[in-house]
Amino acid sequence: xxxxxxxxxxxxxxxxxxxxxxxxxxxxxxxxxxxxxxxxxxxxxxxxxxxxxxxxxxxxxxxxxxxxxxxxxxxxxxxxxxxxxxxxxxxxxxxxxxxxxxxxxxxxxxxxxxxxxxxxxxxxxxxxxxxxxxxxxxxxxxxxxxxxxxxxxxxxxxxxxxxxxxxxxxxxxxxxxxxxxxxxxxxxxxxxxxxxxxxxxxxxxxxxxxxxxxxxxxxxxxxxxxxxxxxxxxxxxxxxxxxxxxxxxxxxxxxxxxxxxxxxxxxxxxxxxxxxxxxxxxxxxxxxx
Numbered sequence: 585x586x587x588x589x590x591x592x593x594x595x596x597x598x599x600x601x602x603x604x605x606x607x608x609x610x611x612x613x614x615x616x617x618x619x620x621x622x623x624x625x626x627x628x629x630x631x632x633x634x635x636x637x638x639x640x641x642x643x644x645x646x647x648x649x650x651x652x653x654x655x656x657x658x659x660x661x662x663x664x665x666x667x668x669x670x671x672x673x674x675x676x677x678x679x680x681x682x683x684x685x686x687x688x689x690x691x692x693x694x695x696x697x698x699x700x701x702x703x704x705x706x707x708x709x710x711x712x713x714x715x716x717x718x719x720x721x722x723x724x725x726x727x728x729x730x731x732x733x734x735x736x737x738x739x740x741x742x743x744x745x746x747x748x749x750x751x752x753x754x755x756x757x758x759x760x761x762x763x764x765x766x767x768x769x770x771x772x773x774x775x776x777x778x779x780x781x782x783x784x785x786x787x788x789x790x791x792x793x794x795x796x797x798x799x800x801x802x803x804x805x806x807x808x809x810x811x812x813x814x815x816x817x818x819x820x821x822x823x824x825x826x827x828x829x830x831x832x833x834x835x836x837x838x839x840x841x842x843x844x845x846x847x848x849x850x851x852x853x854x855x856x857x858x859x860x861x862x863x864x865x866x867x868x869x870x871x872x873x
Contacts, residue, residue, distance in 0.1 A: 586656065588843050588844070591657075591841075591843055592841045592842070592843055594652055595649055595652050595653065595836070595841040596841050598645045598649035598652065599649055599836065599841070601641060601644075602642055602645040602649070605638045605639070605641040605642035605645060606642060607638075608634055608638025608641065609638040609642065612631040612632070612634035612635040612638060613631075613635050615627075615631040616628050616631035616632050616635060619631060649836065650674050651674070653834060653846070654672070654674045654834075656843075657834075657843060657846055657847055657850065658672065658674075658834050658850060660847070661851055662698065662700075665851065665854050665855065665858060666700040666702055666707075666854075666858075667700065667701070667702070669700065669701060670698065670699070670700040671698070671699040672697070672698050673696075673697045674695060674696055675695055676694075676695070676696075676697030676710065677693070677694035677710065677712070678694055678708050678710035678711075678712055678739050678741070679692075680692060680712060680714065680824075681739075681741055681822065681824040682753075682818060683753065683755075683814050683816050683824055683826055684753040684755045684765065684783050684814070684816070685734075685755065685765075686755070686760075686761035687714075687734045687735075688716065689715055689716050689734055689735070690716060690717055691715040691717040691731070692712060692713065693712070693713040694710050694711050694712040694713060694739075695710065695832065696710050696711045696833045697709075697710040698710055702742075702858060702861060703861070703862070703865070704745075705742055705743060705861065705865065706745075707740065707743070707861065708740070709738065709739070709740045709741075709833075710739060710833070711737070711738060711739075711832045711833045712735070712737065712738065712826070713733050713735065713736045714733070714734050714735035714736075715731050715733050715734065716732045717729055717730070717731050717732075718730050718732075735826070736828065736829070736830050736831070737811055737826065737827045737829040738826070738827050738829060738833050739824070739825070739826045739827075740823075740825040740826075740857050740860075740861075741822060741823070741824055742822065742823045744821045744823065744865060744870070745821055746821050746871055746872075747819060747821055747872040748817050748818065748819055748821055748870050748871060748872060749789055749792045749869070749870065749871065749872050750786055750790070750817070750819060751784065751785065751817065751819050752782065752789055752790045752794065752816070752817045753781075753782070753783040753814075753815070753816045753817075754780050754781070754782055754802065754813075754814065754816070755780060755781040755783075755814045755815075756779060756780055756812045756813045756814065757780065761781070762781075765781050767781045767782050768782075768783055768787070769783065769784050769787045769790040769791075771790075771799060772796070773796065773799045773803075775803065776794075776799040776802070776803060779806070780802070782794065792869050792870075793817050793869060793870055795867075795869055798867065798869070801863060802815070805859075805860055808856060809827050809829075810829050811827045811828045811829035811830065812827070813825070813826075813827055813828075814826040814828075823861075825860060833853060834850055834853075
């Protein structure tokens with residue numbers, strides 16, 4: 585077991601190597617392009633080698649930092665909140681479920697996959713990216729791929745274990761989103777209606793789930809989320825919650841590693857999701873009678 589000071593020193597050392605690698609990658613990449621443009625091929629090849637070495641160093645250093653964080657901070661946080669049976673894979677991916685977004689995607693990526701039984705409910709949680717990937721032919725006739733990340737954040741799936749009263753989709757929207765995403769259910773709470781698009785095949789099902797108390801709660805949780813919130817209540821008993829934060833779940837940040845500060849930050853992030861589960865699971869209006 586490392587001391588707090590030793591752990592912080594090891595993490596900071598890995599991050600310094602990451603920064604050096606970034607300088608190697610961007611600097612040598614720019615230099616390589618310039619050398620090719622000037623037709624100085626040997627120098628261009630040299631900078632290509634430096635670029636590849638920088639990429640290797642970056643991947644190795646990032647992996648070391650993530651492993652240190654996973655084994656010494658994240659695992660303890662997960663056990664404290666979710667119990668000893670929690671499964672955590674830093675490089676694993678969660679599969680997204682049904683959700684209404686103001687965009688379409690055809691590719692996913694992710695990390696920090698968590699599986700657990702929380703208060704008797706099966707849950708999964710993890711970082712996720714939703715990507716629109718397209719193929720095109722460049723000017724040389726070579727097939728290329730373009731990837732546009734449309735969503736980066738966290739995704740929770742919770743199985744309540746019993747049938748819900750219906751299927752209801754709630755999507756936080758901007759004025760721009762209203763052009764491509766329409767509510768088909770009008771709620772009595774004006775503040776909620778301005779902030780969220782509500783979709784349901786049967787409007788009555790939305791009224792059962794979105795009681796006045798529930799709408800106030802979702803508004804309050806969205807204020808604390810640090811991102812854009814999407815929810816789906818599915819008839820098969822599953823709740824999906826996606827939060828577009830633009831960052832990874834267990835992220836170090838830009839400052840030097842502070843183990844205790846990171847632990848508190850990760851606990852707060854995890855409790856946002858478990859607090860939502862704790863509140864929603866006891867709402868009788870969610871379930872089919």
